[in-house]
Amino acid sequence: MAAERHPAAPPEVTCRGLSRTFYGRGGAVEAVRPLDLTFAAGETTALVGPSGCGKSTLLRLIAGLEAPTTGRVEIGGETPLAVRRRAGLAVGFQDPSLLPWRTVRGNVALALRLARQPADEEAVARLIGLVGLDGFAGSRPAALSGGMRQRAAIARCLVTRPGLLLLDEPFGAVDELTRQRLAQDLPRLWEARGTTTLFVTHSVTEAVMIADRVLVFSPRPADVVEDVTVDLPRPRRADIALSDAFRALTERVSAALSAGFAAAERPLAAE
Amino acid sequence: MIDATLARLTASGRLGSVNGILLVFAGWELSARALSGAFLLASPTEVLAYLAQNPGLMGRALAATLAEAAAGFVIGNLAAMALALIVILTPRLERTIAALALLVFCLPLVATGPILRVLFGPGVGPQVTLAALAVYYTTFVPLLVGLRAAPATWFDVIRSYGRGRWTELVQVRAAAALPYLVAGLQIAAPAAILGAMVGEFTGAERGLGVLTIRAMRGLDVPGTWSLATLAAGVSVAAYAGVGWIGRQLSSGPPPVILAAPVSPGGAVGPRRVAGGFAHLALIAVLVLALWTGLMDLFGLNPFFAKRPDDVWRFLVTAPQAAEHRATLFWALAETMAVTLPGYFAGLALGALIAAAIVLVPPIAAVAMPVAVALRSVPIVTTAPLIILLLGRGALGTITLVAVMIFFPTFVACLHGLRQAPGQVIDVFDSYASSRLQRLMLAQVPAMLPAFFAAARMAVPAAILAATVVEWLATGIGVGSLMALSASLSDYGMLWSAVAVVSLTACTLYAGVARLERAVLAVYASEQFA
Numbered sequence: 001m002a003a004e005r006h007p008a009a010p011p012e013v014t015c016r017g018l019s020r021t022f023y024g025r026g027g028a029v030e031a032v033r034p035l036d037l038t039f040a041a042g043e044t045t046a047l048v049g050p051s052g053c054g055k056s057t058l059l060r061l062i063a064g065l066e067a068p069t070t071g072r073v074e075i076g077g078e079t080p081l082a083v084r085r086r087a088g089l090a091v092g093f094q095d096p097s098l099l100p101w102r103t104v105r106g107n108v109a110l111a112l113r114l115a116r117q118p119a120d121e122e123a124v125a126r127l128i129g130l131v132g133l134d135g136f137a138g139s140r141p142a143a144l145s146g147g148m149r150q151r152a153a154i155a156r157c158l159v160t161r162p163g164l165l166l167l168d169e170p171f172g173a174v175d176e177l178t179r180q181r182l183a184q185d186l187p188r189l190w191e192a193r194g195t196t197t198l199f200v201t202h203s204v205t206e207a208v209m210i211a212d213r214v215l216v217f218s219p220r221p222a223d224v225v226e227d228v229t230v231d232l233p234r235p236r237r238a239d240i241a242l243s244d245a246f247r248a249l250t251e252r253v254s255a256a257l258s259a260g261f262a263a264a265e266r267p268l269a270a271e
Numbered sequence: 272m273i274d275a276t277l278a279r280l281t282a283s284g285r286l287g288s289v290n291g292i293l294l295v296f297a298g299w300e301l302s303a304r305a306l307s308g309a310f311l312l313a314s315p316t317e318v319l320a321y322l323a324q325n326p327g328l329m330g331r332a333l334a335a336t337l338a339e340a341a342a343g344f345v346i347g348n349l350a351a352m353a354l355a356l357i358v359i360l361t362p363r364l365e366r367t368i369a370a371l372a373l374l375v376f377c378l379p380l381v382a383t384g385p386i387l388r389v390l391f392g393p394g395v396g397p398q399v400t401l402a403a404l405a406v407y408y409t410t411f412v413p414l415l416v417g418l419r420a421a422p423a424t425w426f427d428v429i430r431s432y433g434r435g436r437w438t439e440l441v442q443v444r445a446a447a448a449l450p451y452l453v454a455g456l457q458i459a460a461p462a463a464i465l466g467a468m469v470g471e472f473t474g475a476e477r478g479l480g481v482l483t484i485r486a487m488r489g490l491d492v493p494g495t496w497s498l499a500t501l502a503a504g505v506s507v508a509a510y511a512g513v514g515w516i517g518r519q520l521s522s523g524p525p526p527v528i529l530a531a532p533v534s535p536g537g538a539v540g541p542r543r544v545a546g547g548f549a550h551l552a553l554i555a556v557l558v559l560a561l562w563t564g565l566m567d568l569f570g571l572n573p574f575f576a577k578r579p580d581d582v583w584r585f586l587v588t589a590p591q592a593a594e595h596r597a598t599l600f601w602a603l604a605e606t607m608a609v610t611l612p613g614y615f616a617g618l619a620l621g622a623l624i625a626a627a628i629v630l631v632p633p634i635a636a637v638a639m640p641v642a643v644a645l646r647s648v649p650i651v652t653t654a655p656l657i658i659l660l661l662g663r664g665a666l667g668t669i670t671l672v673a674v675m676i677f678f679p680t681f682v683a684c685l686h687g688l689r690q691a692p693g694q695v696i697d698v699f700d701s702y703a704s705s706r707l708q709r710l711m712l713a714q715v716p717a718m719l720p721a722f723f724a725a726a727r728m729a730v731p732a733a734i735l736a737a738t739v740v741e742w743l744a745t746g747i748g749v750g751s752l753m754a755l756s757a758s759l760s761d762y763g764m765l766w767s768a769v770a771v772v773s774l775t776a777c778t779l780y781a782g783v784a785r786l787e788r789a790v791l792a793v794y795a796s797e798q799f800a
Contacts, residue, residue: 065700084703091701093694101716101794110712114702140793160702 011076343402417451613672621680
């Protein structure tokens with residue numbers, strides 16, 4: 001049984017002088033300004049910031065899907081490529097990116113194949129159950145709702161038991177109700193395994209609800225304007241959102257977000 | 272990493288095309304020198320010398336062909352737009368119009384050419400008509416897809432202002448269809464030149480096609496190669512020119528046209544099958560009525576203009592009907608025996624080479640522009656060359672059919688290989704999977720819809736290529752039979768051949784389209800939904 005296969009210990013992630021500049025027809029665009037960041041092993045960090053601020057680029061840099069202009073990334077002392085080669089990380093993209101010709105089961109099993117891990121029908125079935133897609137294992141993505149596709153994509157991320165989980169708006173493009181449910185249920189899956197998790201979100205409440213730490217980014221180029229530690233007890237239930245501590249944290253994050261906007265000097269035109 | 276590769280590809284695109292074209296010319300020159308004395312292959316330098324020595328002759332012929340092609344281009348495309356408009360404004364007629372359009376597209380040019388020659392007499396009538404016939408379908412299909420390509424919400428915006436179908440058409444559909452129309456017109460430009468040249472093969476006074484026939488009969492190797500080069504060069508230029516104009520008009524990237532011309536949906540199961548048969552019967556009645564009606568309308572001479580009942584008598588009830596059938600179907604079998612291997616070889620090579628080439632991005636950068644350029648070469652007009660090179664046996668015809676099918680398939684597959692949905696390639700990269708794994712698990716399945724679209728459009732092309740070679744060179748098969756019947760004024764056989772060949776082409780086309788729909792339902796569910 002898959003449970004017998006122990007996942008790798010979660011790694012610490014460090015970024016040293018990490019930056020990314022895109023060179024296009026319109027000249028150079030600095031997406032991520034040189035950053036020094038450390039993400040502790042086993043911690044869940046939310047990356048919050050305005051649209052297009054470079055959060056996704058940062059995630060792709062950490063995964064090694066994008067080459068940095070300067071600096072480097074180390075995941076537990078290894079390069080991202082070395083970690084990807086042994087399937088030590090998994091990325092959940094904004095778009096669920098399921099293969100339309102494969103069933104949910106086939107899409108989840110695909111990750112095992114790509115990770116060069118033995119086919120494990122039982123583990124695949126269990127994860128599909130855990131994300132609440134029982135009875136849909138044989139369905140193709142076209143037959144699923146947006147939220148169900150997102151959950152299938154998350155099952156695909158988890159099935160290889162990665163030590164590092166990088167999620168880019170994992171609950172984007174999902175209706176509010178499903179979103180709240182996912183935000184409550186899914187973190188338990190990776191918390192139980194002690195995975196190092198980085199996730200990008202637009203939702204301040206979601207960030208505070210899920211994360212141990214919230215990093216607030218300025219508009220492009222991405223730069224950290226606030227680093228908030230979320231010391232709320234776990235497991236967190238929905239009613240924790242009503243507590244004063246929770247409200248104080250969300251207000252702090254929101255204030256930092258607005259400050260970032262103000263600093264970027266891009267006020268909305270009056271009328 | 273993919274981004275970096277793509278950036279490199281685009282940056283080297285222009286350089287790649289220059290390199291690729293230089294490579295083609297170098298290979299051509301070298302093989303011509305190696306084969307010198309075999310009287311098969313004229314080198315680029317010989318071609319240039321020939322063109323320089325005969326500027327007046329070539330210039331006049333080129334001007335004549337271009338004028339016919341341009342007239343056919345305009346008429347055919349206007350017809351395509353009119354048909355597409357009718358379909359959009361009266362959706363209920365769609366399946367009927369699409370079926371009739373397909374049938375006309377499947378008419379064998381080899382037979383319609385001589386028939387038109389009798390109808391029009393000397394002059395440019397047949398050339399212009401064949402050019403128009405060669406272009407209208409390849410514009411009609413993408414245009415129809417384009418007119419439907421606008422997202423549903425755009426229509427809601429129009430309706431929320433209380434406007435109707437006409438505003439919808441002008442404000443939304445026309446704008447959404449423009450890139451598709453441009454893509455169709457681009458393919459139509461070289462096709463018009465092909466149609467005009469095939470028309471000239473049927474006995475015109477001037478034009479590149481006339482000189483080609485003359486050069487081939489006179490075993491004039493440099494002449495044959497020069498004419499083919501000139502036709503190819505003009506076609507590539509027309510393709511590039513229309514593409515350039517299109518880019519000035521619309522900013523959108525050229526779309527990949529996947530959807531089958533007839534939208535799916537409607538009843539399913541036995542009801543749909545029954546509906547299908549009823550519809551087929553309706554089309555058949557309509558075709559027979561149009562066939563007879565047009566002949567009556569123009570008061571055509573019954574000796575020459577055979578009606579459906581004449582064809583029936585010729586093939587079924589006449590005393591020598593069995594003999595007629597044997598001749599016709601034997602000739603058709605001969606044609607199919609070379610068409611099908613060429614068709615499958617062209618498809619297989621196109622898909623395999625496209626798939627292999629994406630494993631080596633630098634080669635793709637060189638091959639893509641060359642393939643796009645060569646796709647616009649009207650291969651049929653190079654038939655004499657292939658016969659010169661490979662002889663009059665089956666191999667020559669099979670090769671020509673394969674070459675004719677190869678380029679569009681190859682280009683469609685290369686586009687299709689880039690169609691992997693969303694960030695799927697990123698998913699593969701996040702496990703550092705190999706290029707081969709990415710190809711086999713993501714890119715090849717994503718390519719299937721484009722491949723089947725190419726396979727469908729290749730059916731009439733393959734039959735056209737085979738019949739033209741049979742007519743011009745090999746003297747066997749239904750192509751030769753039609754040419755012979757035309758010259759012997761055996762119009763019973765000619766019209767019967769037209770009916771049988773068109774029906775065969777339509778049936779094969781419909782078969783591939785059916786397969787395509789099944790593939791689309793699984794592999795491109797988002798386009799299908």
